[in-house]
Amino acid sequence: MMSRIEDGCIKCGTCQNACPxxxxxxxxxxxxxxxxxxxxxxxxxxxxxLSDSPHMCTSCALCESVxxxxxxxxxxxxxxxxxxxxxxxxxxxxxxNINQYGRTIAPTSKFTSPVSGxxxxxPGCIGDARVPSAVQGAVDMLIALGDQVYIPNEWYxxxxxxxxxxxxxxxxxxxEMNSAILGTAERIVTACPGxxxxxxxxSNVDVLHVLEHLFEVITPSRLRWRSTNxxxxxxxxxxxLVRSVGPHTMDYAREILGSIAGVRVIDMDxxxxxxxxxxxxxxxxxxxLKMARLRVESAIRAGAHMILAPCPFCVVNLRRVGDLEVKDxxxxxxxxxxxx
Amino acid sequence: MPSKVEVLVIGGGxxxxxxxxxxxxxxxxxxxxxxxxxxxxxxxxxxxxxxxGARYALTDPISAKECAAESKILKHIAHFCIEDTGGLxxxxxxxxxxxxxxFLNACRLANIDTHEIDVDKALTLEPGLDSNIRAVVEVPDxxxxxxxLTLGNVEAARFYxxxxxxxxxxxxxxxxxxxxxxxxxxxxxxxxxxxxVNATGAWAGRTAAMxxxxxxxxxxxxxxxxxxxxxxxxxxxRMRPPSDGDILVPHRTxxxxxxxxxxxxxxxxxxxxxxxxxxxxxxxIFPNIRTARAIRxxxxxxxxxxxxxxxxxxxxxxxxxxxxxxxxxxxLSIIGGKLTTFRLMAEKASDVIMKKLGRTARxxxxxxxxxxxxxxxxxxxxxxxxxxxxGRKINNLSLDxxxxxxxxxxxxxxxxxSSPDVVNIxxxxxxxxxxxxxxxxxxxxxxxxxxxxxxxxxxxHYMSERxxxxxxxxxxxxxxxxxxxxxxxxxxxxxxxxxxx
Numbered sequence: 001m002m003s004r005i006e007d008g009c010i011k012c013g014t015c016q017n018a019c020p021x022x023x024x025x026x027x028x029x030x031x032x033x034x035x036x037x038x039x040x041x042x043x044x045x046x047x048x049x050l051s052d053s054p055h056m057c058t059s060c061a062l063c064e065s066v067x068x069x070x071x072x073x074x075x076x077x078x079x080x081x082x083x084x085x086x087x088x089x090x091x092x093x094x095x096x097n098i099n100q101y102g103r104t105i106a107p108t109s110k111f112t113s114p115v116s117g118x119x120x121x122x123p124g125c126i127g128d129a130r131v132p133s134a135v136q137g138a139v140d141m142l143i144a145l146g147d148q149v150y151i152p153n154e155w156y157x158x159x160x161x162x163x164x165x166x167x168x169x170x171x172x173x174x175x176e177m178n179s180a181i182l183g184t185a186e187r188i189v190t191a192c193p194g195x196x197x198x199x200x201x202x203s204n205v206d207v208l209h210v211l212e213h214l215f216e217v218i219t220p221s222r223l224r225w226r227s228t229n230x231x232x233x234x235x236x237x238x239x240x241l242v243r244s245v246g247p248h249t250m251d252y253a254r255e256i257l258g259s260i261a262g263v264r265v266i267d268m269d270x271x272x273x274x275x276x277x278x279x280x281x282x283x284x285x286x287x288x289l290k291m292a293r294l295r296v297e298s299a300i301r302a303g304a305h306m307i308l309a310p311c312p313f314c315v316v317n318l319r320r321v322g323d324l325e326v327k328d329x330x331x332x333x334x335x336x337x338x339x340x
Numbered sequence: 341m342p343s344k345v346e347v348l349v350i351g352g353g354x355x356x357x358x359x360x361x362x363x364x365x366x367x368x369x370x371x372x373x374x375x376x377x378x379x380x381x382x383x384x385x386x387x388x389x390x391x392x393g394a395r396y397a398l399t400d401p402i403s404a405k406e407c408a409a410e411s412k413i414l415k416h417i418a419h420f421c422i423e424d425t426g427g428l429x430x431x432x433x434x435x436x437x438x439x440x441x442x443f444l445n446a447c448r449l450a451n452i453d454t455h456e457i458d459v460d461k462a463l464t465l466e467p468g469l470d471s472n473i474r475a476v477v478e479v480p481d482x483x484x485x486x487x488x489l490t491l492g493n494v495e496a497a498r499f500y501x502x503x504x505x506x507x508x509x510x511x512x513x514x515x516x517x518x519x520x521x522x523x524x525x526x527x528x529x530x531x532x533x534x535x536x537v538n539a540t541g542a543w544a545g546r547t548a549a550m551x552x553x554x555x556x557x558x559x560x561x562x563x564x565x566x567x568x569x570x571x572x573x574x575x576x577x578r579m580r581p582p583s584d585g586d587i588l589v590p591h592r593t594x595x596x597x598x599x600x601x602x603x604x605x606x607x608x609x610x611x612x613x614x615x616x617x618x619x620x621x622x623x624x625i626f627p628n629i630r631t632a633r634a635i636r637x638x639x640x641x642x643x644x645x646x647x648x649x650x651x652x653x654x655x656x657x658x659x660x661x662x663x664x665x666x667x668x669x670x671x672l673s674i675i676g677g678k679l680t681t682f683r684l685m686a687e688k689a690s691d692v693i694m695k696k697l698g699r700t701a702r703x704x705x706x707x708x709x710x711x712x713x714x715x716x717x718x719x720x721x722x723x724x725x726x727x728x729x730x731g732r733k734i735n736n737l738s739l740d741x742x743x744x745x746x747x748x749x750x751x752x753x754x755x756x757x758s759s760p761d762v763v764n765i766x767x768x769x770x771x772x773x774x775x776x777x778x779x780x781x782x783x784x785x786x787x788x789x790x791x792x793x794x795x796x797x798x799x800x801h802y803m804s805e806r807x808x809x810x811x812x813x814x815x816x817x818x819x820x821x822x823x824x825x826x827x828x829x830x831x832x833x834x835x836x837x838x839x840x841x
Contacts, residue, residue: 006569007633007817010824011744011779028722028739028749039744039777040721042569042593044423046747049717049724069820 005076008069009038015063015073020273021056024290030056033063037076047083054080055088056287059164059278060239081166090282091165098170102156102177105129113139117150119213120185122199124192124312125157131312134191137334138210142189145218149189152181160198165279175202189213191330193241193249193311194277200245209245210330211310215252220259225336227261234266234304235329236295236318238311239273253310253329260336268298274309276317289320296321308332341503341529345371346697348522348533350510350547352376353383354486355674356539357493357504358686361710363693364500366701371531372494372502373524375509375543377767379490382541383679384770385640387564387598388591389575390414390422390482391680394429394454397446399582403657404450407680411482413706414683420713420731421488425590427481427575428462429454432624433472435580440475443579447479454479466572468628481575483591486679487770488729492710494761506761513550520670535693538673542606542641548673553666555673560642561604563614564596565813568633568778571595571626578625585621588629593746593777597622597629601642610637610812634813635778635821636806645675658685660692670696722749729773742791743784745777753791765802768792778818780810782825796832803829803836811837 015033016022022032031040031053040050057077064073094104101107104125109132111123119142123135135151142149156178159171182188182199188207190196199207208216214223235257241249257265275281275291296318299307309315310329318326347363349356352374360372393407415422431440440456447454454477462476463469494504505524512523513536523530538555540547548555570590578586589596600614615637622629645659658677663669672692677685687703694701714732718724720739725747727733737751756762756771765788768774774788775781781788781803789799810822822837829836 004569004632006778009778010817010821011783012824013783027741028720031721034744035721035747039593039747042745042777043725043747044570044590045728046721046724049719049721051719051721053721 005071005073006038006041008071009034010069012068014066014068018062018066020060020062020275020291021058021287024294025056025287033057033073033077036080037073038071040080041076050080050084052284054084055165055283056280057278058239058273058275058280058288058291060273061243062239062273065243078164078166081164082168083166085166088165088279088283090279091167093282094161094165094279095167095170098157098162098174102174103128104157104161109135111136111139111151114150115153117148118186119147119149120182120188121149121151122155122158122182122188122190122195123151124190124195125161126312126316127190127192130316131328131331133331134312134315134328137328137331138189138191141330141334142213145222147218155181158195158198160194161279163198164277187217191310191312191328193238193245194313197240197244209241209249209310211249211252211256212245214256220255223256223259225260225333228263228336230262230264232264232266232303232305233257234268234299234302234307236268236274236307236309236314237271238309238314239277241311249310256333257308266299266302266304268295268302268304270298272298274314274317276313281313281317288317292317292321296324300324341505342369342371342531344532345369346533347371347535347537347693348373348520348531349537349539350522351381351539351541351543352378352490352494352504352506353381353539353541354379354490354493354679354682355541355677355685356537357490357497358682358705359537359539359674359689360497360502360504361493361500362686362690362703362705364497364502365704365708366690366694366699368694368697368699370497370502371533372497372504373508373510373522374506377506377761377770378494379487379770381543382640382643383486383490385562385564385638386486386679387587387589388483388486388596389587389589389680390484391678392427392480393450393452394427394443394447394477394479394481395577395582395587397450397452398443400657401446401450403678403681404446404452406657406684407678408450408452410681410684411480414484414680415482417683417706417708418484418489418492418710420709420711421485421492423483423590425481425483425574427479427577428466429477429479429577429579430462430469430473430625431475431579433470433474434624435578437474439580440477444477447477452479466574466576468571468626469576470625470627473625475579477579479577481577483575483589484679485592488731489679489710491771492731496710507763510547510550515551515668518670534670535696536671537689537693538671542643544643544673544675548663551663551668551671553663553668553671555661555675556645557675558644559604559606560644561602561608561639562599562642563610563618563637563639564598565610565615565618565634566636566638567595567597567629568635569593569595571628571632576626583621585618588622588626592773594635595632604639604641606641608639609808610639612812615812633778633817634815635780635818636809637812638809643675657681660685660689662692722747726752742787743772743774743777745779745784746773748772748774748784750787750791753787757791762792765789765792765794765798766805775806779821779825780806782821782828796834799832800834801840803834804838804840807837
C-alpha cells in the first residue's frame with residue numbers, strides 16, 4: 001500500500017528522539033530526521049531553506065531502526081541531499097579527489113601484500129590513507145591464518161561516501177571503474193563497514209567485513225589468541241556495521257575479544273554514533289568532534305583504557321578527541337598476534 | 341465600533357471581504373460582519389484553484405474570459421497566497437479525442453494562453469500521469485489559498501479604515517426610513533446603514549428572508565479529497581466536458597482532488613461513495629491516486645441562482661441583485677461566481693453601491709497588492725514556511741516546533757492566537773495551517789490549545805469537528821494514524837471520533 005516515505009509516518013516522534021545529531025544540535029538549525037525525510041519533501045518553495053540539515057545527518061540509521069513503520073529514513077535523507085546537489089566544502093574536496101585519484105583521499109600507503117590470490121582485501125580510502133595499520137594488520141593476520149589474501153594494484157573508492165553526499169553520477173562511474181578489478185576475486189573482505197555494505201550492493205561475489213570473515217570463514221576454532229596484560233577495552237559499535245552489515249558482527253567482535261585472556265570488554269552507558277559517518281567529518285567537523293567526545297567520555301566513565309572500533313571512520317573521528325587511545329579492532333588483534 | 345455607517349456588508353468570505361476592501365479603498369465608511377470566522381463557508385471549501393479559464397472555455401465562455409483576465413490580476417495583487425504552478429489538461433486513454441481541438445479553439449477565443457505539449461514531455465514533468473494519455477495542453481492555472489486570500493482582504497480593508505468583525509452573527513435586519521437597522525450578536529449591538537450587502541453565499545436566502553425578500557438559492561454540493569504531499573507539480577485537469585474527479589491541485593503540503601457536483605444542503609459531510617468515485621475517476625489520468633494517502637475530505641456548497649438547471653450546466657458567472665426591484669432599495673445580494681473572479685464581483689457590486697451612495701470614486705483594487713509581501717527569503721525552514729503562508733515573516737520568534745507537518749513555530753501560534761479575531765482553535769488553525777497536515781492535529785492540537793489558553797473541552801470539540809472530514813477517508817495509512825491518535829487522545833480522556841456535543 002505505502003508508496004512513498006512521506007505517507008508511512010504516523011508522527012510518533014521516535015526517530016526525532018533517537019537521532020544522535022538532534023541531541024547536540026538544536027532545532028531549527030538541525031531539523032531532525034522526520035523533518036528532513038518525511039515532512040519537508042511535502043513542501044515546495046520552502047525547500048531551499050532547509051539548508052544544512054540534510055548534510056548534518058551522519059547516516060547512522062538509528063532513526064529507521066527505531067521507526068515503528070520501518071520507513072527507509074536514511075535513504076530519504078540522502079535523496080534530499082541529491083535534491084540540493086553537492087554544497088559543502090568537504091563534498092567539493094571529495095569530488096575533486098575522486099576526479100584526480102579515483103579515491104576520496106589521495107593514496108598514500110604502500111602495503112606489504114601479495115597482488116593476486118583468491119580473497120581480495122579491499123583497503124578503502126580511509127583505511128588506506130588514515131588507518132593503514134588496520135589494513136596491513138588485517139592482511140598480515142589473514143596470511144598468518146593461511147588465507148590466500150591479496151590487495152590488487154589498482155582499486156578505486158567504493159562509492160559509499162559519494163552516495164552520502166548525493167553525488168550519484170560519481171557513484172556509478174566508480175562502480176564501473178572497479179567492476180573489472182573486483183570481478184575476478186572469489187571473495188572480497190574489507191575492514192570498513194561502509195565499503196562492505198556498498199560493495200555488497202553491486203557485487204556478485206561474497207563481500208564480508210573482516211569480522212565476518214574471521215568468524216564465518218576462518219571459524220573461531222582456528223582463532224587462538226595469546227594472552228595480554230589486563231586491559232579494559234570499550235567496544236564501540238559502528239553504526240554502518242551494526243545496521244547496514246548486520247548486528248551479528250558485534251556479537252562476533254565480543255566473542256573474539258572475550259576469548260582473549262586479559263582483555264575485559266567494558267560496556268559504555270549507551271550505544272551511540274561517533275559522528276564520523278555521512279560525510280559530516282568534512283562538512284561539519286566541529287559537530288563530528290562533539291559527538292565523538294560524548295563517546296570517549298562515556299568510555300572513560302566506564303573505566304576503559306582504550307576504545308576499539310571495527311571501522312576506520314569511527315577510529316579516525318574518535319581519535320580526534322585525544323583523551324583516550326583509540327584502535328582499529330583488527331589492528332589490535334594483529335598486535336596481540338595469534339598463537340600457533 | 342460605529343453605530344452608523346454608509347455600507348454594511350454581511351458575510352466574510354472572499355466576496356464580502358473583497359467588497360469591504362474595494363469600498364474602503366474608495367473611502368466609503370463601511371462595516372463587515374461575519375457570523376463565524378472568515379472564509380468558513382463556500383470560500384473555505386474551495387478547491388484552491390486559480391482558474392486560467394480553460395476549464396470553462398467550452399461550456400461557459402463568459403466565465404472563461406472573466407477567469408482569464410482575473411487570474412492574471414490576482415497573480416499580481418495576491419501573489420503572497422498564490423503558487424504559480426501552471427496546469428496541464430490531459431486527454432485520458434478512453435476519452436473523446438475530438439474534444440482536444442475544440443478545447444484548444446475555445447481557449448484561444450477566451451484569450452487563454454494555451455499550447456499543446458508532447459505526451460513524453462508531460463510524463464517527465466508529471467511522472468505520475470498515466471502513460472496511456474493521448475494529448476496534453478499546458479495552461480496558466482495556479483494554486484491559491486482561499487483562507488489567506490480572505491484574511492488578506494480583511495487586513496487591507498482595515499488598513500483603509502473599514503471595521504471588519506468575525507463571530508458577529510446578524511440576528512435581524514429591518515428597514516428604518518431610508519436606512520437599515522441591523523442587529524448583531526443576539527441583539528447586543530445594532531448598526532444603522534444606508535446600504536446593506538448580502539454576501540452570505542449559501543446563506544444568502546436566509547439573510548434576504550430577514551427582510552422578507554425571496555432569493556432562491558440552489559445548494560450544489562461539491563466534495564474534495566486531500567492527499568498528503570505533492571503528488572503533482574502543477575494542476576492536472578482531465579480534458580473532457582467538466583465532470584467529477586477531474587482536477588488535481590497541488591496545494592501547500594498537499595494535493596486536492598475534486599470535485600463532485602450534486603444537490604446538497606448546508607452542513608453535509610463527504611460520503612464514502614463520493615470519495616470512492618472521485619478516486620476512480622482520477623485514476624484514469626493519475627493511477628497512483630489509488631495508493632496515495634488521503635488525509636481528509638471536505639465539502640462545500642456552491643450557491644447557484646438558477647434552479648431550473650442543476651449542477652454543472654449552470655453558469656459559474658455571478659449576479660449582483662439589486663433588491664430595489666423587490667421594493668427594498670439599498671439592499672444588494674451577490675450570488676454565484678467563483679474564487680478566481682471574487683475581485684471582479686466585488687468591483688461590480690461596489691460600483692452599484694457607489695451609485696446608490698451618490699459617490700464617484702473608482703475601483704482601484706486591481707492596481708495594488710492586497711498585502712505587501714515580503715520577498716526576502718529566510719534560511720530557516722520554519723520562517724520561510726511562515727513567509728509563504730502569511731506573506732511575510734517575523735524575525736525573533738520562538739522557533740520551537742509547534743506543528744511539524746506544516747512547519748509552524750510556537751511563536752507563530754502565539755502571535756496569531758493573540759489576535760482579537762481568534763477565539764477558538766479552528767480560527768488559529770486557519771491562520772497558521774497548524775493541524776492541517778497528515779497527522780490532522782494529532783500532536784499540534786495541544787500546542788494550539790496552550791497558545792489559546794483553552795482546556796480539554798475546547799480541544800475535544802475541535803477534534804470532533806476535524807473527525808467529520810477524516811472519517812470518509814479512513815483507509816490505508818490514515819487509518820493507522822487515527823488509531824495512534826486515538827491512543828494519544830485517550831491520555832486526555834478524549835475520544836476524537838465522537839460526534840461534537
